[in-house]
Amino acid sequence: MYWDEDVEKIDRNELEKRQLQDLKASVKKASLSVFYKERFRKIDFDPDSIRSLEDINKIPFTTKDDLREYWPYGFLSVQKDDLVRMHSSSGTTGRATVIFHTRGDLEAWTDMVARSMYMTGMRKSDVFQNMMTYGLFTGGLGFHYGAEKIGALIIPAGAGNSKRQIQLMRDFETTVIHIIPSYALHLSEVFEEAGVDPRRDTKLSIAFLGAEPHSEKTRIKVEEFYGLKAYNSYGLSEMNGPGVAFECPFQQGMHIWEDNFLVELVDPRTLEPVAEGEEGELVLTTLRRQGMPILRYRTKDLTCIINGTCECGRTHRRIERITGRTDDMLIIKGVNIFPVQVEKKLMGIPGVGMNFLIILEREGYNDHMIVKVEVQKEFFSGDLKQLENLRRKITEELKSDILITPKVELVEPSSLPKSEGKAVRVIDNRKD
Numbered sequence: 001m002y003w004d005e006d007v008e009k010i011d012r013n014e015l016e017k018r019q020l021q022d023l024k025a026s027v028k029k030a031s032l033s034v035f036y037k038e039r040f041r042k043i044d045f046d047p048d049s050i051r052s053l054e055d056i057n058k059i060p061f062t063t064k065d066d067l068r069e070y071w072p073y074g075f076l077s078v079q080k081d082d083l084v085r086m087h088s089s090s091g092t093t094g095r096a097t098v099i100f101h102t103r104g105d106l107e108a109w110t111d112m113v114a115r116s117m118y119m120t121g122m123r124k125s126d127v128f129q130n131m132m133t134y135g136l137f138t139g140g141l142g143f144h145y146g147a148e149k150i151g152a153l154i155i156p157a158g159a160g161n162s163k164r165q166i167q168l169m170r171d172f173e174t175t176v177i178h179i180i181p182s183y184a185l186h187l188s189e190v191f192e193e194a195g196v197d198p199r200r201d202t203k204l205s206i207a208f209l210g211a212e213p214h215s216e217k218t219r220i221k222v223e224e225f226y227g228l229k230a231y232n233s234y235g236l237s238e239m240n241g242p243g244v245a246f247e248c249p250f251q252q253g254m255h256i257w258e259d260n261f262l263v264e265l266v267d268p269r270t271l272e273p274v275a276e277g278e279e280g281e282l283v284l285t286t287l288r289r290q291g292m293p294i295l296r297y298r299t300k301d302l303t304c305i306i307n308g309t310c311e312c313g314r315t316h317r318r319i320e321r322i323t324g325r326t327d328d329m330l331i332i333k334g335v336n337i338f339p340v341q342v343e344k345k346l347m348g349i350p351g352v353g354m355n356f357l358i359i360l361e362r363e364g365y366n367d368h369m370i371v372k373v374e375v376q377k378e379f380f381s382g383d384l385k386q387l388e389n390l391r392r393k394i395t396e397e398l399k400s401d402i403l404i405t406p407k408v409e410l411v412e413p414s415s416l417p418k419s420e421g422k423a424v425r426v427i428d429n430r431k432d
């Protein structure tokens with residue numbers, strides 16, 4: 001029932017003892033990187049001064065902007081020679097944040113993913129179809145190696161190509177899938193169109209849903225349509241990727257693997273710890289990572305810690321489903337998009353006016369991104385139809401940067417609503 005019972009059911013006192021030991025080592029290791037060396041010097045912090053877990057408060061938070069600023073190698077604590085893999089966050093083709101791993105880092109990550117999958121009941125005898133993008137995105141290779149460690153038969157299907165996915169599931173009797181929740185809903189329509197009933201025509205029994213926020217309702221829809229159990233999988237590339245927190249068979253929140261991550265929950269405005277059981281921003285510190293330790297990383301994800309122990313006997317605390325973000329990052333079809341990326345791209349295109357608006361719509365199970373763009377006064381002759389070339393150019397340019405194809409609509413100069421204060425850039429009409 002357990003992948004590693006000693007670790008999964010570790011006594012909390014023992015866990016904290018180990019965390020302190022690992023934290024001390026992690027802070028020391030981090031101090032070898034350019035970024036932390038500079039930061040520690042600036043605040044006159046001595047890496048040897050960590051005596052308790054609370055001492056982590058002496059260290060400032062790390063943000064995505066820090067990772068961007070010290071891109072690409074400023075966070076390395078080892079020689080480049082010792083690295084064996086690079087990954088990045090999903091989304092932008094621009095300067096995405098990159099994470100580097102040593103061989104040992106990959107082994108530890110793989111073990112956490114294997115532990116997570118095993119926890120839900122996946123075994124060596126399973127056939128695992130991984131429907132995530134392979135490549136820089138962590139959901140592909142991360143799960144792949146976890147499943148391989150369990151010894152399951154893997155179908156590295158990758159994302160998309162729905163008809164083929166269904167064919168593979170039927171031909172090779174797939175039992176476990178890893179899939180983005182919005183894609184699982186979309187795929188259900190393809191099943192219906194093809195007259196295939198997954199309950200009758202496949203052997204599916206487990207789905208891992210991850211990479212984007214989704215509600216309990218979505219989980220139930222997926223479970224009912226496919227006739228399986230769906231487990232929430234949370235992770236972020238900065239903390240490896242998948243395998244940070246995962247649901248157990250009781251499906252009452254996700255166990256966050258505290259042997260590898262030190263967990264804090266802070267009020268995003270004051271940055272002070274929230275009271276027990278309150279919602280806050282998840283802040284994580286890697287405890288074991290060698291190549292690129294990250295201390296007090298502000299995930300920008302909002303959640304809360306679930307009180308009490310879990311019936312499964314694991315002692316690692318549980319977090320609630322992610323309820324939102326403290327920044328304006330959007331996740332569309334599993335791809336992370338910041339409105340500022342859209343803005344930067346648009347503002348570089350001649351003919352684009354002063355204002356734009358992103359509208360997210362859900363049609364059936366498909367999410368669409370509509371971008372309304374004001375045309376520059378000087379470009380506007382009174383007929384938007386004459387500007388089809390501009391519309392196409394904007395579509396192409398945006399697509400090359402944000403990786404999904406938006407529906408671009410040109411609108412007359414100064415016609416979009418103006419807001420006093422912070423501009424409203426996004427209207428999200430997606431509902432379950």
Ligand code: AMP
Nearest residue numbers: 089090211212213233234235236237322
């Ligand atoms: P990336 O670095 O590209 O892997 O994106 C990580 C982000 O995806 C996280 O910070 C979350 O905002 C989001 N995410 C990943 N898994 C989940 C999940 N199970 N539920 C909600 N959001 C998720």
Ligand code: ZN
Nearest residue numbers: 248310312314
């Ligand atoms: Zn549990």
